[in-house]
Amino acid sequence: MIESASFDILPPMTTKGARIKQIRDKMQLTQQAFAGILGVSRGAVGNWERDQGIKEENIEVISEKTGVSYEWLATGRGSMDPNEVVAPPADAAVARQFRIPDLAIYGGMGGGGALSVMTSEKGVPLDPDDLRGYWTFPEYMVRAFRSLEGIYAWEVRGDSMSPTLAAGSVVFVDTNQNKLPPDDVYAIDYGDGLVVKSLQLVGGTDKALVISDNPKYPPFEVPRDSVTVYGRIVGWFQWRG
Structure with missing residues (x-):
């Protein structure tokens, strides 16, 4: 079942990595589960959250897979645009x-x-x-x-x-x-x-x-x-x- 997560409009975060972590935290996912949704390795997610190795195509994938605003994710401007964000089940066994x-x-x-x-x-x-x-x-x-x-x-x-x-x-x-x-x-x-x-x-x-x-x-x-x-x-x- 697809459900919409509830996101607040927050002031711009200082880094792309911090915004990526904010998305993951709001979706209540481990780095491994978040990586599975994006089709990347857990290590890649960990590097991104430390502001390492983030490419434009990575931002595009995260935006498309989660529905979060590309502009917000890339620049911190605007809101997360929560309407398309999919919240996984709370049960960790089926989160990915x-x-x-x-x-x-x-x-x-x-x-x-x-x-x-x-x-x-x-x-x-x-x-x-x-x-x-x-x-x-x-x-x-x-x-x-x-x-x-x-x-x-x-x-x-x-x-x-x-x-x-x-x-x-x-x-x-x-x-x-x-x-x-x-x-x-x-x-x-x-x-x-x-x-x-x-x-x-x-x-x-x-x-x-x-x-x-x-x-x-x-x-x-x-x-x-x-x-x-x-x-x-x-x-x-x-x-x-």
């Missing part, structure tokens, strides 16, 4: 958590949706209207991934992938895996908009087989070079009625 952006788009499983979300270099949507929120996961659930950057969640509609994926399911798409092999489930566009389908390469040809799990939709072949692959589906969530 990881977030996946939930995009305000949808992938069809029959007729396709549209994908037109602009992101920063760090993968954060630039337009607030493109972001519905975040899915938050504890560390043990994401150990198979070196980083969650490039993984996004969005809603799927239609019944062509039923019963595997029901309408209204949320899929987690790794946009770093945007090539066809191996045979798997992908977010793609073969000319009919953004859809979620199983893909298989047809050996000895330049074709790919587009497969729906719902048997009422027969598979069909398309030229491989006509398929735009946005990413591989690495997980999904759906309620069971």
Whole structure:
């Protein structure tokens, strides 16, 4: 669950390191847990809090991962801008958590949706209207991934992938895996908009087989070079009625 932390508007701190420590203290995190959210080592956080080795890209990452004002963090001017700060659970055993952006788009499983979300270099949507929120996961659930950057969640509609994926399911798409092999489930566009389908390469040809799990939709072949692959589906969530 995403909750907003309560921050006071305080006079400018004297150093960047002191402001970084203030963020960590307000989020009630150890240096190790804070480092996990930022994707850096505990030692890096310790150095930053001592005003050592702080680069501009480090300030950008901290601002983007916590929602704190970049200007305040870099210069001490203004306020922390607390509206986007995420407070972790108080239980230290689950304090280190990881977030996946939930995009305000949808992938069809029959007729396709549209994908037109602009992101920063760090993968954060630039337009607030493109972001519905975040899915938050504890560390043990994401150990198979070196980083969650490039993984996004969005809603799927239609019944062509039923019963595997029901309408209204949320899929987690790794946009770093945007090539066809191996045979798997992908977010793609073969000319009919953004859809979620199983893909298989047809050996000895330049074709790919587009497969729906719902048997009422027969598979069909398309030229491989006509398929735009946005990413591989690495997980999904759906309620069971």
